[in-house]
Amino acid sequence: xxxxxxxxxxxxxxxxxxxxxxxxxxxxxxxxxxxxxxxxxxxxxxxxxxxxxxxxxxxxxxxxxxxxxxxxxxxxxxxxxxxxxxxxxxxxxxxxxxxxxxxxxxxxxxxxxxxxxxxxxxxxxxxxxxxxxxxxxxxxxxx
Numbered sequence: 001x002x003x004x005x006x007x008x009x010x011x012x013x014x015x016x017x018x019x020x021x022x023x024x025x026x027x028x029x030x031x032x033x034x035x036x037x038x039x040x041x042x043x044x045x046x047x048x049x050x051x052x053x054x055x056x057x058x059x060x061x062x063x064x065x066x067x068x069x070x071x072x073x074x075x076x077x078x079x080x081x082x083x084x085x086x087x088x089x090x091x092x093x094x095x096x097x098x099x100x101x102x103x104x105x106x107x108x109x110x111x112x113x114x115x116x117x118x119x120x121x122x123x124x125x126x127x128x129x130x131x132x133x134x135x136x137x138x139x140x141x142x143x
Contacts, residue, residue, distance in 0.1 A: 004048075005031070008031055009022075017035055018034050019033060020032070020033040021033070030046060032044070038141065042063055042066075042137070046062075047062065055112055057111045057118070058111075059108065061105075061129045068100055069103070071101060083136060087132055088128065089107050089128045090105055091105070092104065092140075109121075
């Protein structure tokens with residue numbers, strides 16, 4: 001079942017991903033890559049896990065946008081919620097480590113790896129998620 005990794009890496013390249021490589025973070029396999037969003041580089045992590053007995057593949061795409069924020073107030077959360085209402089896939093949220101607050105994006109997908117269309121569906125998931133990240137990034141630059 002692990003043969004899906006090379007397929008995904010190829011698809012990432014097809015949708016504009018650069019510097020595509022595999023990593024393991026906290027025992028979780030990821031495919032890391034970089035895209036250009038609104039003229040700026042954005043690092044992306046694609047977490048993946050295959051469930052052989054169910055013939056399923058779970059994907060989770062994650063990225064954090066560049067600006068660092070002070071601790072956000074309730075009004076800023078309302079702005080993010082309004083953005084999320086218009087999202088066709090994934091969502092943005094505040095992530096924080098220690099005292100650093102960033103806005104991050106996450107989208108999920110579960111696929112039947114035996115489905116003949118799974119490659120097309122992975123590509124659609126990647127393209128749509130990357131488009132939404134770009135849209136969120138553009139909206140965030142306006143506030």
